[in-house]
Amino acid sequence: MSRSLIPGLRSLRSxxxxxxxxxxxxxxxxxxPNFSVAEGSFQNPVGARTRPSxxxxxxxxxxxxxxxxxxxxxxxxxxxxxxxxADLAEPPADGLRITWMGHSSVxxxxxxxxxxxxxxxxxxxxxxxxxxxxxxxxxxxxxxxxGPVDAVVISHxxxxxxxxxxIKALVGTGAVFAVPLGVGAHLxxxxxPADRLRELDWHESAEVAGLTLTATPARHFCxxxxxxQQHTLWxxxxxxxxxxxxxxxxxxxxxxGFRDIGAQHxxxxxxxxxxxxxxxxWPDIHMTxxxxxxxxxxxxxxxxxxxxxxxxxxxxxxxxxxxxxxxEGTLAAxxxxxxxxxxxxxGQPFEPGSRAMPDAPWWRGVAxxxxxxxxxxxxxxVRPRPTAADSGDTEAAxxx
Numbered sequence: 001m002s003r004s005l006i007p008g009l010r011s012l013r014s015x016x017x018x019x020x021x022x023x024x025x026x027x028x029x030x031x032x033p034n035f036s037v038a039e040g041s042f043q044n045p046v047g048a049r050t051r052p053s054x055x056x057x058x059x060x061x062x063x064x065x066x067x068x069x070x071x072x073x074x075x076x077x078x079x080x081x082x083x084x085x086a087d088l089a090e091p092p093a094d095g096l097r098i099t100w101m102g103h104s105s106v107x108x109x110x111x112x113x114x115x116x117x118x119x120x121x122x123x124x125x126x127x128x129x130x131x132x133x134x135x136x137x138x139x140x141x142x143x144x145x146x147g148p149v150d151a152v153v154i155s156h157x158x159x160x161x162x163x164x165x166x167i168k169a170l171v172g173t174g175a176v177f178a179v180p181l182g183v184g185a186h187l188x189x190x191x192x193p194a195d196r197l198r199e200l201d202w203h204e205s206a207e208v209a210g211l212t213l214t215a216t217p218a219r220h221f222c223x224x225x226x227x228x229q230q231h232t233l234w235x236x237x238x239x240x241x242x243x244x245x246x247x248x249x250x251x252x253x254x255x256x257g258f259r260d261i262g263a264q265h266x267x268x269x270x271x272x273x274x275x276x277x278x279x280x281x282w283p284d285i286h287m288t289x290x291x292x293x294x295x296x297x298x299x300x301x302x303x304x305x306x307x308x309x310x311x312x313x314x315x316x317x318x319x320x321x322x323x324x325x326x327x328e329g330t331l332a333a334x335x336x337x338x339x340x341x342x343x344x345x346x347g348q349p350f351e352p353g354s355r356a357m358p359d360a361p362w363w364r365g366v367a368x369x370x371x372x373x374x375x376x377x378x379x380x381x382v383r384p385r386p387t388a389a390d391s392g393d394t395e396a397a398x399x400x
Contacts, residue, residue, distance in 0.1 A: 016127035016164045017224050018157065018186030021231050025199075029182050029231060032201050042182075042222070042233050046255040048284035050221035071322040076366035078137035078314065081347035085141055094353040096244040098270055101140055102346040103315035104161055106248065106272050111241030113150045113209045117248045117272065118161040119143075119170065125160035125316055127224065132159070133316040136323075140347025149175045150209040155250025156234035157183050157222050160316055164190060178206060178213045182232035186224070202235060214238040216261045218252035220285050238265045247299055248272045251312065253284040254291040258298035267300045269307070270342075270352045276313025276326035286312075286319075289329030293337055304339040307352040314346070314363065324367035331361060332375065 021029055029035055029042075036043050081087075084099065092109055099107040103125075104118040121143045126132020143166065152175045155161050162183070170177075171191050176198060179187065184199040198206035200215040207213075215235040222232040237248045238261070247261070247268045262268075275292035287295060289310070296308045313326035327343065334341040342350050344358040364374050 014127055015189070016159075018162075018164075019189040021182045021185045025182065025185060026231070029233075032181060032233075034202055034233065041231070044219050044221075044255075044284075045217045045257050046219055046253075048219050048221070048253055049282070050285055052279075052281040053283075071368045071370075072317050072320065073323050074136060074363070074366045075368045078366055079345045079362055080137055080140050081345055081349075084347040084349065085145060087349045088147070092351050094351065095241070096246075096269055096353060097349050097351050098246075098272075098309060098342070099140075099349040100272075100309060100311065100344050100346060102135075102137060103313070104155070104248075104250070104272075104274065104311045106309070106311065107146070107149075108239065108246055108270075110211065110239060110244050110246060113211050113241065114148065115151045115153055115211065115213075115239055116146075116149045116170075116175070117153045117237070118155050118250070119152060119166050120160060120163040121166040121169070122163045125158075125163070125318075127159065133318055136315055136317065137346055143169050149173050151175060151211065151213060151239075152177045153213060153237050153239070153248065154179045154183055155218070155237065155248065156180060156220060157186055157224055157232050158251065159224065160318065161250065162186065162224075167192065176208045178208065178215075178237070180215055180233035180235040182222075185232070200235070201233065210242065212238075212240045214240075214265065216247075216265070217255075217257050218250050219255045219257075220251045220253070236261070238268075240265070244269045246270050246272065249274045249287075249292075249295065249311070251277075251286060252295075254287050254295055256298075258295045259302075262299035262301055267305045270309055271296045271299050271306060272309045272311045274312035275310045275330045276321075277316075277318040278321065278326075279319050281320075289326055290333050292330060293333035293339060296339060297337065304337060307340045307342050307357060308334060309342045309344075322368070322370065324363045324370075327361060327363050328370075328375070 034042055095111045097109040105120050106117045108115045121139050124132040124134050167190050176196050178198045181201045184197045202215055202217045205212050205214040218234050218236045220234040222234050236250050239246050245268050251274050273292040273296050275289045278286040278288045310330045342357045345362045350358050
């Protein structure tokens with residue numbers, strides 16, 4: 001194809017595909033210490049295979065096998081919390097409340113501010129309205145009813161984390177958008193004003209409404225088209241308020257860098273950790289439940305502290321594993337480690353400082369029963385409120 005035709009074809013592509021970084025943005029990308037000019041792409045902190053490994057035929061056999069396909073979705077209607085808006089109308093008792101909206105979408109109310117992580121309100125995580133993974137449960141709250149948001153934080157530009165109709169709806173809220181380096185090109189094409197973008201490389205921070213938002217490393221990849229140039233970065237995120245701090249993993253494979261993030265920014269009141277859509281065919285870019293729990297402990301200095309919220313599961317069918325397996329695996333791993341875990345159904349707010357967490361395996365009532373049945377359900381966990389002494393410090397650790 002003639003090179004002279006490429007810019008014209010790009011200008012005609014669907015709006016959902018976003019835009020390629022150019023000009024000063026591209027120049028900044030090429031100066032990033034995380035971008036390899038020789039490779040022409042961003043690099044992971046630890047080597048990672050970003051395309052499926054193993055036999056394509058074997059993967060197809062597993063993915064399309066009838067009995068396993070039936071277990072990859074819920075067997076009944078996924079319960080969605082019915083009083084989310086009423087619950088959110090009351091301020092959190094100690095300044096921090098977390099509401100998982102499904103998949104990786106989380107509303108964090110932190111020290112009087114509201115942060116929306118990876119909001120996806122669309123019916124499909126796809127550039128097309130007629131094809132692609134479809135939502136397995138409705139959104140708990142209409143986006144227009146959610147109320148004001150101070151910051152929208154995006155982990156990377158894959159369709160299940162960066163959703164065109166959702167972003168366009170949020171433009172009118174006045175929120176600031178914090179995104180990894182390069183992702184701002186998509187948002188500007190979709191109508192987000194440049195002065196409301198905070199586009200960060202790893203280890204860079206921005207102050208938004210009294211909160212400190214820091215992009216931290218992750219082990220993943222990027223792209224919204226078949227021709228993936230790796231010109232947009234992926235990130236995990238730390239958000240620190242005056243009294244609380246939280247971590248959102250985005251999508252990532254396990255790597256030792258979680259310990260460094262924890263040492264520099266932790267410990268955290270809550271970690272929101274990806275524990276779904278894993279597979280032996282892509283072991284480097286998504287964590288298993290056991291790896292997710294290990295990442296949580298690394299972030300907390302190697303010991304149980306704060307609350308783990310499992311994310312990136314239950315809403316879209318994106319991998320060969322059974323639908324309920326991420327929840328079951330994370331629950332089992334947390335019990336073995338003595339780690340506090342929150343298991344809300346979509347839309348159910350919880351306060352990490354509360355004496356009780358939502359901890360019932362709600363998915364069991366609507367999932368295909370695994371061979372051998374369900375493990376014994378854990379007793380309801382009641383734990384004391386964490387204090388400053390729990391972290392080993394009398395003052396909050398500073399953000400580095």
